[in-house]
Amino acid sequence: MAVITMADVAKRAGVSKSTVSQYLNKRFDYMGEKTKKRIEQAIEELDYSPNFVARSLRQKKTMTIGVIVANILHDFSTQVIRAIEDACHEQDFHVIVCNADDEPVKERRYIEMLRAKQVDGIIVFPTSANVTLYNDLLREGYPLVFVDRMVSKVNVNAVISDNEETVRLAVGEFVAKGYERIAMVLPSLEQQLSPRVERMEGYKKALAEYGLPYCPSYLASGEIEYVQPAFAKMIALESPPQALLAGNDLVLFEVLEYAKREQMRIPEDIAIIGIDDVSFANFYNPSLTTVAQPTFEMGKKAAELLLKQIKNGESSQEEPCVHRFQPTLKRRSSS
Amino acid sequence: MAVITMADVAKRAGVSKSTVSQYLNKRFDYMGEKTKKRIEQAIEELDYSPNFVARSLRQKKTMTIGVIVANILHDFSTQVIRAIEDACHEQDFHVIVCNADDEPVKERRYIEMLRAKQVDGIIVFPTSANVTLYNDLLREGYPLVFVDRMVSKVNVNAVISDNEETVRLAVGEFVAKGYERIAMVLPSLEQQLSPRVERMEGYKKALAEYGLPYCPSYLASGEIEYVQPAFAKMIALESPPQALLAGNDLVLFEVLEYAKREQMRIPEDIAIIGIDDVSFANFYNPSLTTVAQPTFEMGKKAAELLLKQIKNGESSQEEPCVHRFQPTLKRRSSS
């Protein structure tokens, strides 16, 4: 358990710590062959591996980034994280994952902790409540990238999907199939999270584009436990919707559960499209039409943007911008 | 961007670094009230936050653990990780997540990297190929916990589910429903991963327990792309199975896809039970009987075991043991 340090290697190889350090950092320019060999052998014999914490302290970089996500249990987040992890791993970065559960206080605490740990940058699925904190980070030139969500008044690189187009694809599909009374159920808008707001606005715009009237009773949003009641209320309308767009995967779960319980036939009684390409879409009965987000591409892009900022350091005076990714309609049998 | 250090705080407060350090570590025993106040104020004014990397180097602990998982995209892993993260967060630990994709080489590299970063311990969903490496870690007294899988010849704390019981529950349910020709399809056994092996053995034992013959053509295993062909082959038997147990969620996906395409009725043409309580089990048509693993409890336990080892240090001479968690049958309509 006695840990081997660079000094041990140096002593064994009969050289100084500096030289061992040069060796480790592959600065071989002026190193004699025999010196090299001896160091190599000493490292081998002692089974030495360098202490990254010491290196990090000295170099002021940890080769670690933080990712703050709403909840890793959400498929979308998991896929984005996996892509981030892969991209980071290629460049020998590690990632610390934190679940903020959409609680601004937790988010702030995580950001502070991650900074104290000197992570080289942070990718966050932001809540909308820490504007000042984000702007402080940006002012310092701290590498930061948003994913999935934008926050107004925070001018930062953001990787998000084209939410209006997402909804337009779904509405277009419904229209093509001849449905006119098209409803949408969204998760809670209380926090004004940008994808939800954009999807809601996209819904209104898409209806207008297709020359359909916007009917407020066909649009609902709320916490997950209110999804089924809201849906039930729509169904009970004098003129109930013929088609329903589920604002994300969790909403879709609720809708499918309700439809099953009430023995509604899909798409005869109610046509359904889900946003997020759920794992069972293909083999559900009926198979489910969905609009897929390019989660892996988004995660990869976010990692690339962050790593670029980290490499460029202060000098990276590129203006941050919003990177929109295009969704894909997966046409199946529920619409 | 000029970073504030403890020296800055000390100067501003007119005390020494030592005293500031005492303050930060809440060693107030002998500290004068005015000193305390002045340090507090200096920290406030300078917006100082301590550098954890420096502290880690000095104290030889990073308050960070590593989790090496086969693939974070797997629901089981995600849930376990979430539980681990929650438990760690409570004790101010952070977690670095790594995807080894069941590749022993990647796993080894991650372990070495994590150690170089001086993480205080590692939780791993192990492949079976790095026995020596694991034993080296244990010999050093390095905190290590296995989850989901055991590895023979490695005597370490492991948190796993009772796989034989899992299968017994499923077979018992089939028997209760009057099925006699019960088949099972498993993911590849090539790597001899313990849950798969145990499930296979559990299958044979359960059949024997219930007085049913074991018929080799009712048992298949292989890479995911061979699941459907294997299932097709069973169905084509002269006396095809009446009931099928899917060895995990991915196998279940394949089976459901096949059943749908071939328009098989569930459970009339084939009764199905899945291991792992998939998200859509409740509202699938028909709803799916599954055997659920207590993923969150398992993750929590793994974190607790690891954190305990970390706290106890070398002194923790408790004999490592295997912690088995009990599965639950979720009786629904597919069986």
Add this chain to the structure above:
DNA sequence: CTGAAAGCGCTTACAG
């Protein structure tokens, strides 16, 4: 009750 000094394990000018 507080401070000076040494040290954690590296890296990096700089000297020779």
Add this chain to the structure above:
DNA sequence: CTGAAAGCGCTTACAG
């Protein structure tokens, strides 16, 4: 081509 020295930002005996 290689080594001595300083320093990254903390913590921790120890002295007073």
